[in-house]
Amino acid sequence: MKLLENKVALITGGSRGIGKGIVEVFAAQGAHVAFTYNSSAEAANAMAEELSQNGVKVKAYQSDAAQFDQAESLVAQVLADFGSVDILINNAGITKDNLLMRISEEDFDRVIEVNLKSVFNMTKAVQRTMLKQRHGSIINMSSIVGVQGNAGQTNYAASKAGIIGFSKSVALELGSRNIRCNVIAPGFIETEMTQKLDEATVQTWRDGIPLKRGGTPQDIANTCLYLASDLSSYVTGQVIHVDGGMYT
Ligand code: NAP
DSSP states (O other): OOTTTTOEEEESSOSSHHHHHHHHHHHHTTOEEEEEESSOHHHHHHHHHHHOOTTOOEEEEEOOTTOHHHHHHHHHHHHHHHSOOOEEEEOOOOOOOBOTTTOOHHHHHHHHIIIIIHHHHHHHHHHHHHHHHTOEEEEEEOOHHHHHOOTTBHHHHHHHHHHHHHHHHHHHHHGGGTEEEEEEEEOOBOOHHHHTSOHHHHHHHHHTSTTSSOBOHHHHHHHHHHHHSGGGTTOOSOEEEESTTSOO
């Protein structure tokens, strides 16, 4: 049996990296998937076409998650196309790393808007639908950096820590309506982006991880699968660390 048969999932930032892995795993598990991208139109549409097989519908939408109005109109369009939203995954995120001494106000604000305000925008936009249907699973992508902090990432760490406080509050506010809200805190996940880095540097990172490897998008997607499905029906307000043991 497929774990997400006939569920509708809305996933932000599904065109590459971790988000792409989630879209693939969810479609394979029977979910109909609406996913967003910011600029990778060609890749996103090709992916949607390829995955729209075996009875599932997969569709890509250009939408800047940082913009409140765009989140509202995206959800209205997804509801028109898919009929409901059972699962929301706020995965879209960016980095603009710099030491506090050098970071600009603009780079601080943009990271907060794309990583944190987007979670507010999207959660607000799906809330009415989930309340009406009296079920929903919301999964927000934080980071080990949001828990531990990281030099050179004050903006990113603040956005990812903010996601945790927001999610725990949503879990308390909406639990009585059977809407669950959980957080995933990935460690070092190897994506197309890390393939471009110097192999020796990446190997040093791997060596420092208890499980001695970087994570894969599938490692994160499988945790999303658990949190999205009825396997986790009594789990809410939690932060699940998926990091090979980096955070203990
Ligand atoms: P990635 O490869 O850079 O992909 C980011 C995705 O977000 C892309 O689909 C991108 O779309 C989309 N996106 C960016 N800005 C957006 C916006 N304003 N509105 C809508 N979509 C937007 O990132 P990743 O490494 O897979 O990371 C995914 C999430 O996991 C992020 O929240 C990140 O902070 C978190 N995370 C990652 C790691 C890691 O090691 N990779 C570790 C901890 C946490 P386009 O393709 O159109 O640009």
